Amino acid sequence: MSLILPTAPVSARTISGVAADLLGALEHGDGPLPRARSVVLIVLDGLGAIQLRAHAGHARHLVAGAGKKDIAYSVFPTTTAAALTSLLTGVEPGLHGLVGYRVLDRSHDRLVNVLSGWESDGIDPLLWQPQPTVFETAVAAGHPAFAVGIPQYASSGFTRATLRGSTFVGAKSPAERVEIAYQLAIDNPGSLTYCYLPEVDKAGHKHGVDSAEWIAALEEVDHALARVVPKNVGVLITADHGMVDVPAHRHVVIDHGDERLDGVRHIGGEPRMLHVYLEADADAEAALSLWRRASEGDADVLSGAEAIAAGIYGPSVTAEAAARIGDLLVVSRGNKAFYDGTAKDQRARGMIGQHGALTPEERQVPYIRRGAFSQ
Missing domain, CATH: 3.30.1360.180 (Gyrase A; domain 2)
Known part of the structure; x- marks a missing residue:
């Protein structure tokens, strides 16, 4: 049996490099991203580059100015726990340790859920994910750090594993989250702000890509991103993984x-x-x-x-x-x-929309630059 293992261009961007890209933009600007007074990372959970291109008519603000080369590659497996952690620590799953959705805790001979089971399964975020986050690194270098997300995620175990070092701010709608993220960037020069938009991923799991519900979620996110980026603020828009429909x-x-x-x-x-x-x-x-x-x-x-x-x-x-x-x-x-x-x-x-494997639909994600990053 032949094995189909992942391949990507040697020079391809990976989401595990995003943290270093953003910190470089705050410090010196001689990396992939130019220097910016403050930076904002917007993560569109579950929105792959291929799905975005196929539905560009429903995401006019998001795709404006983006080219075919504005992509990055996710990690393996292409699951939220592994990929978001790589985005926010700058290391591959082999180092941060969140190598799947449900994995074996060998010391207790039980499966644990490393996305939503931290409390119920009794696992310690500091032990299970020991790598420093991009927020801890930023704060240590003198940069304020913020995370804008859904209010109920504020104190979750996964938040403690991946967002520690940041000040968490909750907001219900995508538009509110983007507005708050941009305002934090204005009010806190030199800051790093993370803005999490999971609406497309949720709609895809329940209804599938191409569904009316998925398209409505994409349009809602696109409307949120129509807001003008503040002057001298660099915005990077990416995702943790894409998605395929499984009938x-x-x-x-x-x-x-x-x-x-x-x-x-x-x-x-x-x-x-x-x-x-x-x-x-x-x-x-x-x-x-x-x-x-x-x-x-x-x-x-x-x-x-x-x-x-x-x-x-x-x-x-x-x-x-x-x-x-x-x-x-x-x-x-x-x-x-x-x-x-x-x-x-x-x-x-x-579930209809799913991810975790190695297809291009799951691995390729947007890498879209806005504001000071697009200059």
């Missing part, structure tokens, strides 16, 4: 009696990219061979060791991150998605 007939359900479940202790990750954790006495090579044969055409299956050696989690992987990576990784091809039919919770099978 029900493209689901691969691994149910009772499926031989792929033999020797499996836990199935984590998410439907587009499973982490499969084996029993301690399982034959790992036999399991790898079986999963590859049974999943032929639907997914690339590789061992955790192969994934680390291939560098798809980044050039360096800590021992803590390696322990969270599955014994097997099942990376969906095309618009397939894998489900554990034996699990009690089957809510994920209701």
Whole structure:
């Protein structure tokens, strides 16, 4: 079985480089972004570059002046926990350790949700994500740092893992968040402000890309971004990942009696990219061979060791991150998605828009410069 591993141009931007780009613009301006008095990072969760180009007529303000080369590449896996953390720490998942949506806490032999399960699963943000954030780095260099997001996220575990060092400001609508972010940039020269817009991602998961609801969310975000950028403020607009629609007939359900479940202790990750954790006495090579044969055409299956050696989690992987990576990784091809039919919770099978794998639709994101950055 041939494996389709990610490829990108050697000179391609990656979202793990965004933090350094922004700090460079505050300090000296001799990097990819010119110097600006203050900088604003706007993240459009779930809006890939390919989806944006396909719906440019609904996002006239967002695409104005943006060219085909104004893209960056997400990390692996293309899931929010891993990608947002890379955006906000400047390192790949192999270093920050959030290597999937649901991963194994080996010390307690349980799966934990590193996006929304910090409190319920009892995991410590400082231990599970030890890398300094871009906000901590900015503050240490004398730059005020702010994060503008949805109010209920203010004190979440994921916020403590990724936004620590910033002053959090909550606002309900995209327009309010952008307005507040720009005002913070005006009022605080030398500052770094992060503005999070998750509306498109939420609509995509529930209704799918191309749906009326998804288009309405895109138009709402585009309207918010019609606001004129303040003078001498640099604005970078990007995303954590893109999205593909997975219709029900493209689901691969691994149910009772499926031989792929033999020797499996836990199935984590998410439907587009499973982490499969084996029993301690399982034959790992036999399991790898079986999963590859049974999943032929639907997914690339590789061992955790192969994934680390291939560098798809980044050039360096800590021992803590390696322990969270599955014994097997099942990376969906095309618009397939894998489900554990034996699990009690089957809510994920209701999602239409999904991400996590390595298609261009999931990996390519916008890298759009506004204000002082477009000069």
